Amino acid sequence: MSREPRVVQVRQNVLKQNDIVARAMREEFRRSGVFAVSLVSSPGAGKTTLLEKTLAGLQGAWRVAALVGDLATENDAIRLARTGAPVKQIVTGTVCHLDAMMVRRALEDWDLAALDFLFIENVGNLVCPAAYDLGEELRLVLLSVTEGEDKPLKYPPIFHGADLVLITKTDLAEAAGFDREAARKHLEAVAPGIAVLEVSAKTGAGMDEWLEILRARAASARL
Amino acid sequence: MHELSLAIEIVEIAEAEARRHGNGRIQAVHLRLGPLSGVVEEALQAAFPLAAQGTEVEGAELVIEKAPLIVYCPRCRAERELDLQVWLACPVCGAPTPEVRQGRELVVTALELEE
Numbered sequence: 001m002s003r004e005p006r007v008v009q010v011r012q013n014v015l016k017q018n019d020i021v022a023r024a025m026r027e028e029f030r031r032s033g034v035f036a037v038s039l040v041s042s043p044g045a046g047k048t049t050l051l052e053k054t055l056a057g058l059q060g061a062w063r064v065a066a067l068v069g070d071l072a073t074e075n076d077a078i079r080l081a082r083t084g085a086p087v088k089q090i091v092t093g094t095v096c097h098l099d100a101m102m103v104r105r106a107l108e109d110w111d112l113a114a115l116d117f118l119f120i121e122n123v124g125n126l127v128c129p130a131a132y133d134l135g136e137e138l139r140l141v142l143l144s145v146t147e148g149e150d151k152p153l154k155y156p157p158i159f160h161g162a163d164l165v166l167i168t169k170t171d172l173a174e175a176a177g178f179d180r181e182a183a184r185k186h187l188e189a190v191a192p193g194i195a196v197l198e199v200s201a202k203t204g205a206g207m208d209e210w211l212e213i214l215r216a217r218a219a220s221a222r223l
Numbered sequence: 224m225h226e227l228s229l230a231i232e233i234v235e236i237a238e239a240e241a242r243r244h245g246n247g248r249i250q251a252v253h254l255r256l257g258p259l260s261g262v263v264e265e266a267l268q269a270a271f272p273l274a275a276q277g278t279e280v281e282g283a284e285l286v287i288e289k290a291p292l293i294v295y296c297p298r299c300r301a302e303r304e305l306d307l308q309v310w311l312a313c314p315v316c317g318a319p320t321p322e323v324r325q326g327r328e329l330v331v332t333a334l335e336l337e338e
Contacts (some may be wrong), residue, residue, distance in 0.1 A: 005251070005335035008244045012236045012331045014229055014254075083319035097225050131329070157261040160311070160323070163319035189310045192319030 018132055020044035021100035025107075032112035035218035036120065038134050040158060041142035042151070043124030046168040046201060047054065048076045048144065053201045055083040057211045059111030062116040067106050069123045076121065086110070100135060103196065130157040137221050138214075143187075144169045145178035152186040157209055159190045166210065171200040204217040226266040229329070230274035236331045237280050245337035249283045257290040257328035264289075290328045294320035 013019065029036045034206075039047045051066060060062045066084040068076045077089035090098060090106050103120060112118070120136060121130045141162035143151055146169060152159040160167065165187055173180070187194055197213065199206035237252045256262055264287055271285040292305045296313035302324055303313050311320050 003338055006247065006338055008240065008334050008336060010236070010240045010331050010333055012240065014232045014236065014329045017232070095225070095228065099228075111237060127261060127263075131225060131229070157259045160259060188313070188319065191323040192311055 009107050015131060015133075018100045021104055022133035022135040025100060025104055026137070028112060029118070029135060029137065030221070032115070033222060034115040035138070035214075035221055036110050036117050036118045036134075036136040037138045037140060037214070038120040038122055038136040039140050040122045040126070040129045040162075041124060041144070041168075042126045042147060043142040045124070045147065047121050047142055048079055048125065049201045050166070050168060050199070051121055052080055052083060053204075053207060054119070054214070055080065055085045057207065058117060058214070059083065059085060063114060063171045064117045064119070065110065065115050066119040066121060067103060068121045069102070071096070071123060077202065082190065085211070092123055096123055097132055098122050098134060099132045103134050117214070126151070126155040126158045130155075130161050138217055139163045140166060141170050142166050143183065145173040146176045149179050149182040149186055151185075152190045156190040159187060159194070162191060162194060164195045165191075167196065167198040169200060169202070170198045170205060171203045226262060227270040227274060229262065230267060230270040233271070233285070233331060234274045234278050234280045237283070237334055238278060240331070240334055241279060241336060244334070244336065247338060249280050249334055250337055251284040251286050251335040252280065252331060253286045253288060253333040253335075255288050255328045255332045257292050257326040258292045259323060259326040260329040262329060288332070290325060292326035293324045294319050294326075295322040295324055297322070301318045 041047050055064050066080050067088050067090055067091045069092055070076055071092055074089045077087050080087045088106050090102050096210055120134055139162055143160055197210055199210050237249055241249050275281045293302050296303050296318055298316050298318035299313055313320050
């Protein structure tokens with residue numbers, strides 16, 4: 001006869017190690033005066049193009065750099081490096097998200113104090129990145145008009161965790177039959193009060209407003 | 224599929240806690256999981272035996288306890304539990320409820336150890 005097992009109470013957050021590293025990085029970003037922004041979206045929502053235009057738009061006035069997570073290939077990093085900004089690729093292999101430890105490792109040989117903005121492009125995925133704090137000050141989630149308005153209802157945690165949602169590729173909105181009202185209603189349902197901005201990195205529509213939001217949020221974080 | 228990474232973390236926590244509590248074969252690991260944790264329960268269950276292979280946790284059962292989604296309704300000034308997890312609105316008055324008080328849990332809560 002088997003004996004009753006002994007039950008021991010434990011209270012351990014599974015993501016404890018990630019959260020500890022993320023908090024330490026957030027502190028370090030603040031001390032160094034760098035505003036860290038992460039970008040999350042499904043594959044093909046336009047993170048890299050948005051980032052290209054964003055780096056180009058801030059450069060000159062600000063010191064910018066980017067980390068790019070991808071399962072394989074360095075294509076995105078090569079594209080972004082053409083802007084002249086320091087860019088480093090984090091090839092995650094089979095891992096579907098960035099975690100705080102990967103970001104810390106990638107930043108080891110960078111002087112954060114020499115930067116004003118650091119962008120962290122996550123792996124294209126609307127599920128897994130939701131669980132991992134990367135120490136960023138602003139978490140940006142992209143929703144492209146070609147994806148369908150119900151994405152927020154299908155992936156609530158990622159949209160709920162966003163600080164700002166950018167609706168991207170608005171130049172294609174009409175062709176895709178994109179329903180703005182439905183998209184905003186669904187975003188509001190999973191993330192009440194979330195800030196939403198519509199942009200087209202291709203035509204430049206909304207980009208000035210986006211860059212202004214970045215500058216304003218960075219300025220208030222530095223106070 | 225970040226559930227394998229999480230399963231590995233869970234196995235490591237279980238091993239460390241079992242050692243702290245005087246060892247004994249680990250029969251079960253209890254996990255509390257919130258609907259906003261971003262974890263797919265089935266995927267985690269599938270990943271757990273793989274992560275446990277060759278460790279002291281091998282053969283243990285993963286018991287998942289689902290945590291409720293609790294929000295704060297600013298209009299009712301009360302905590303509310305949501306059944307339908309995606310729509311963050313008060314089930315009583317319909318006001319939007321941005322403040323989530325519980326529902327992101329991903330916590331190892333207990334171990335069952337064989338004496």
